[in-house]
Amino acid sequence: xxxxxxxxxxxxxxxxxxxxxxxxxxxxxxxxxxxxxxxxxxxxxxxxxxxxxxxxxxxxxxxxxxxxxxxxxxxxxxxxxxxxxxxxxxxxxxxxxxxxxxxxxxxxxxxxxxxxxxxxxxxxxxxxxxxxxxxxxxxxxxxxxxxxxxxxxxxxxxxxxxxxxxxxxxxxxxxxxxxxxxxxxxxxxxxxxxxxxxxxxxxxxxxxxxxxxxxxxxxxxxxxxxxxxxxxxxxxxxxxxxxxxxxxxxxxxxxxxxxxxxxxxxxxxxxxxxxxxxxxxxxxxxxxxxxxxxxxxxxxxxxxxxxxxxxxxxxxxxxxxxxxxxxxxxxxxxxxxxxxxxxxxxxxxxxxxxxxxxxxxxxxxxxxxxxxxxxxxxxxxxxxxxxxxxxxxxxxxxxxxxxxxxxxxxxxxxxxxxxxxxxxxxxxxxxxxxxxxxxxxxxxxxxxxxxxxxxxxxxxxxxxxxxxxxxxxxxxxxxxxxxxxxxxxxxxxxxxxxxxxxxxxxxxxxxxxxxxxxxxxxxxxx
Amino acid sequence: xxxxxxxxxxxxxxxxxxxxxxxxxxxxxxxxxxxxxxxxxxxxxxxxxxxxxxxxxxxxxxxxxxxxxxxxxxxxxxxxxxxxxxxxxxxxxxxxxxxxxxxxxxxxxxxxxxxxxxxxxxxxxxxxxxxxxxxxxxxxxxxxxxxxxxxxxxxxxxxxxxxxxxxxxxxxxxxxxxxxxxxxxxxxxxxxxxxxxxxxxxxxxxxxxxxxxxxxxxxxxxxxxxxxxxxxxxxxxxxxxxxxxxxxxxxxxxxxxxxxxxxxxxxxxxxxxxxxxxxxxxxxxxxxxxxxxxxxxxxxxxxxxxxxxxxxxxxxxxxxxxxxxxxxxxxxxxxxxxxxxxxxxxxxxxxxxxxxxxxxxx
Numbered sequence: 001x002x003x004x005x006x007x008x009x010x011x012x013x014x015x016x017x018x019x020x021x022x023x024x025x026x027x028x029x030x031x032x033x034x035x036x037x038x039x040x041x042x043x044x045x046x047x048x049x050x051x052x053x054x055x056x057x058x059x060x061x062x063x064x065x066x067x068x069x070x071x072x073x074x075x076x077x078x079x080x081x082x083x084x085x086x087x088x089x090x091x092x093x094x095x096x097x098x099x100x101x102x103x104x105x106x107x108x109x110x111x112x113x114x115x116x117x118x119x120x121x122x123x124x125x126x127x128x129x130x131x132x133x134x135x136x137x138x139x140x141x142x143x144x145x146x147x148x149x150x151x152x153x154x155x156x157x158x159x160x161x162x163x164x165x166x167x168x169x170x171x172x173x174x175x176x177x178x179x180x181x182x183x184x185x186x187x188x189x190x191x192x193x194x195x196x197x198x199x200x201x202x203x204x205x206x207x208x209x210x211x212x213x214x215x216x217x218x219x220x221x222x223x224x225x226x227x228x229x230x231x232x233x234x235x236x237x238x239x240x241x242x243x244x245x246x247x248x249x250x251x252x253x254x255x256x257x258x259x260x261x262x263x264x265x266x267x268x269x270x271x272x273x274x275x276x277x278x279x280x281x282x283x284x285x286x287x288x289x290x291x292x293x294x295x296x297x298x299x300x301x302x303x304x305x306x307x308x309x310x311x312x313x314x315x316x317x318x319x320x321x322x323x324x325x326x327x328x329x330x331x332x333x334x335x336x337x338x339x340x341x342x343x344x345x346x347x348x349x350x351x352x353x354x355x356x357x358x359x360x361x362x363x364x365x366x367x368x369x370x371x372x373x374x375x376x377x378x379x380x381x382x383x384x385x386x387x388x389x390x391x392x393x394x395x396x397x398x399x400x401x402x403x404x405x406x407x408x409x410x411x412x413x414x415x416x417x418x419x420x421x422x423x424x425x426x427x428x429x430x431x432x433x434x435x436x437x438x439x440x441x442x443x444x445x446x447x448x449x450x451x452x453x454x455x456x457x458x459x460x461x462x463x464x465x466x467x468x469x470x471x472x473x474x475x476x477x478x479x480x481x482x483x484x485x486x487x488x489x490x491x492x493x494x495x496x497x498x499x500x501x502x503x504x505x506x507x508x509x510x511x512x513x514x515x516x517x518x519x520x521x522x523x524x525x526x
Numbered sequence: 527x528x529x530x531x532x533x534x535x536x537x538x539x540x541x542x543x544x545x546x547x548x549x550x551x552x553x554x555x556x557x558x559x560x561x562x563x564x565x566x567x568x569x570x571x572x573x574x575x576x577x578x579x580x581x582x583x584x585x586x587x588x589x590x591x592x593x594x595x596x597x598x599x600x601x602x603x604x605x606x607x608x609x610x611x612x613x614x615x616x617x618x619x620x621x622x623x624x625x626x627x628x629x630x631x632x633x634x635x636x637x638x639x640x641x642x643x644x645x646x647x648x649x650x651x652x653x654x655x656x657x658x659x660x661x662x663x664x665x666x667x668x669x670x671x672x673x674x675x676x677x678x679x680x681x682x683x684x685x686x687x688x689x690x691x692x693x694x695x696x697x698x699x700x701x702x703x704x705x706x707x708x709x710x711x712x713x714x715x716x717x718x719x720x721x722x723x724x725x726x727x728x729x730x731x732x733x734x735x736x737x738x739x740x741x742x743x744x745x746x747x748x749x750x751x752x753x754x755x756x757x758x759x760x761x762x763x764x765x766x767x768x769x770x771x772x773x774x775x776x777x778x779x780x781x782x783x784x785x786x787x788x789x790x791x792x793x794x795x796x797x798x799x800x801x802x803x804x805x806x807x808x809x810x811x812x813x814x815x816x817x818x819x820x821x822x823x824x825x826x827x828x829x830x831x832x833x834x835x836x837x838x839x840x841x842x843x844x845x846x847x848x849x850x851x852x853x854x855x856x857x858x859x860x861x862x863x864x865x866x867x868x869x870x871x872x873x874x875x876x877x878x879x880x881x882x883x884x885x886x887x888x
Contacts, residue, residue, distance in 0.1 A: 312773075314772075314773070336772055336773050336774070336775055337775045337776070337777055340774075340775040341775075346773060348770075348773055353767075353769060353770075354767075354769045354770055354773055355767075355770050355773075356767060356770055357762075357763060357765075357766025357767040357770055357771070357833060358766075358767070359766060359833060359834060360762065360763070360766045360833065364759065364762065364763070364766075367759075368759065368763050368770075368771065368774045368775075368776065369774045369775045371756040371759040371760070372756050372775075374756070375755070375756035378755050378756060378757065379754040379755055379756075380754060380755065380756050380759065422774060426775075
């Protein structure tokens with residue numbers, strides 16, 4: 001190919017093993033100026049390790065790195081940064097108690113002539129940077145007040161502030177709404193035009209074709225395929241990643257739906273302590289029948305998480321108007337424990353923060369919600385506990401060595417199954433899910449969809465919030481679109497596509513045919 | 527490019543057709559060696575205890591060819607000396623397991639010793655009612671602290687720092703600033719019933735200290751409870767990830783209050799034992815005991831972050847410190863140096879925890 005120009009980055013024969021696990025095996029990888037090179041593979045395929053080698057975080061590797069043809073050896077991350085390589089981590093590395101501006105300039109604060117921190121200049125420059133990233137945030141706001149997606153945009157802005165020549169993005173869109181993803185893509189094309197080379201790691205296949213030029217697929221630490229990203233199909237990519245054809249990703253619900261499990265009628269929450277970051281329910285009307293999977297769509301900040309939290313009894317404290325009933329009985333759960341007793345189970349948005357005790361065993365995490373019920377006179381019989389956990393991991397197909405292994409040693413998808421399994425063990429009538437497939441690889445995603453389908457088949461009602469439109473359309477029977485804490489549309493997924501959902505989420509007034517024909521059930525809720 | 531791709535894909539899939547799924551969780555069976563290492567770390571305090579014991583044998587002065595360290599009386603002196611700290615440390619372990627801390631236990635010990643002495647000597651109460659009332663006071667004091675931590679979200683460090691001051695003040699007020707001497711006599715109303723003096727004595731031919739038996743009973747009860755009860759699952763879950771525990775239906779507030787109440791109860795019991803052993807209720811007694819109890823817990827391998835640790839480890843930690851002090855004492859090493867050496871042991875124990883094999887991988 002372009003053999004006359006040496007690539008911006010060239011990595012040759014990179015190998016790295018952790019103990020007995022070969023994370024990278026003889027990998028060649030290049031990034032050219034002005035291209036986006038997608039790196040694909042399941043969790044544990046070696047993507048992160050390879051990128052940690054490039055960003056100087058892993059230094060005891062084999063193989064060599066060349067920057068613009070010159071051989072270089074990184075001893076510390078700072079060496080890589082000086083060579084113009086910046087990495088946006090999947091885990092957000094921001095300091096919550098500092099403002100956006102302070103985070104961006106952390107370690108390289110601007111000084112006034114008197115030697116004090118020049119806040120004004122930092123705030124102004126941060127404002128410019130955020131604008132370039134397409135984020136409308138006040139640079140003075142504290143990072144802890146921001147939602148996960150907004151924090152992710154700040155990390156991206158922070159990386160941009162380094163003026164890097166090579167930018168590594170590890171799942172940059174995992175917490176972004178569709179609208180923000182579009183903004184990020186614009187930023188990426190600007191960077192491309194200015195000659196920055198980018199590595200793009202994502203599990204979202206549809207993004208690869210749109211944003212990347214080339215794609216390299218890793219499996220078990222080796223390069224197994226390279227593609228022209230613009231011609232890559234999702235099926236090809238998945239097959240290369242998994243090593244075999246992936247069956248239809250989505251489950252299509254065939255369950256005959258039963259009685260209404262959940263009815264929410266014009267629910268408003270008036271919080272005692274209003275917070276600008278939260279979008280509490282402000283006019284929600286919806287219903288979920290037994291055996292039905294209902295999606296919750298909407299942009300980031302539309303109030304999906306807040307709605308699920310309110311239903312589960314852990315929303316903002318304050319007064320309610322409107323009504324919520326579960327199996328025909330009016331309820332107002334206060335606290336997760338009571339909600340669980342009423343028959344709800346909740347899978348929270350971030351399993352690491354709110355879902356799992358990562359150092360504890362799979363066993364302990366799986367049975368946590370039912371240890372009370374298993375106990376006889378306060379004592380938990382070992383055998384019953386073990387049986388329940390074993391049954392759960394088998395039913396959900398959690399891949400593990402031993403049930404006593406720490407849950408943190410499992411892959412993201414399997415961790416998520418443990419959270420789901422814990423909820424399912426309580427025999428819920430209503431399952432509340434907040435972004436259950438976030439940061440989960442494609443194989444595990446398909447399994448989670450299958451599990452939801454099975455739960456629905458057994459008569460569980462499922463309320464499923466997601467910012468991935470493809471999965472909402474693929475998995476759900478109906479989708480409720482939220483905007484500003486209100487339910488604004490209800491769409492029947494057999495009749496509409498992703499574009500309709502996106503349009504409804506963004507409120508651009510695009511006419512959805514199905515709606516115009518009056519075939520969908522919902523409509524504007526006053 | 528396309529032929530490249532084809533080649534690689536086929537060879538790879540021919541080698542390991544079905545391995546992909548199994549390979550996804552990065553940690554497979556790590557082999558026996560890793561398990562041995564994990565076990566070593568898990569029982570680090572027991573191994574430490576064994577090491578200190580061996581050191582005791584080696585460095586023991588001997589009299590007429592007999593090692594003083596190994597003498598039955600010396601060994602029981604050791605377990606006697608750690609009884610009060612040990613009882614405090616059992617309660618402290620629970621509090622630390624939920625990610626908390628209780629700085630009030632030393633003052634609470636002093637307060638309890640004074641109250642039990644006053645009730646027995648000045649108020650002529652029977653042993654039963656006096657003990658029960660003191661235990662209830664400890665329980666209530668702990669529960670109150672727990673309620674402040676759990677419902678107002680004030681940090682345990684702050685709440686119990688305040689509790690430490692309050693309990694110390696109460697001890698001085700109750701005793702009028704003076705220690706209360708306990709003398710025994712069943713017929714004399716100004717003396718305590720003789721049965722209370724049993725706490726300071728030794729049973730089985732005057733070998734086994736009663737106070738040690740009380741410590742052993744408390745520890746055994748706690749070890750059992752942390753193994754089998756659903757309550758213990760809740761305790762560990764809160765320490766492991768409080769938010770996840772709450773969302774999973776764990777009654778976080780209730781568990782926290784109970785844990786602090788148990789810790790207060792242990793402190794009150796330790797105060798009773800202390801008074802029985804010394805025949806004295808001392809308003810200034812127990813100063814710094816909270817830190818000694820925390821040291822025993824830390825040396826015992828319990829993580830100050832919560833969620834990980836055992837009472838067995840704590841017992842070993844308390845014994846380790848007691849044994850070390852004993853050995854140093856037998857060798858006439860001054861208490862100043864003892865203090866320094868124990869400080870180093872604490873750092874060592876904490877350091878070992880830091881380098882324990884990472885159980886979490888991303």
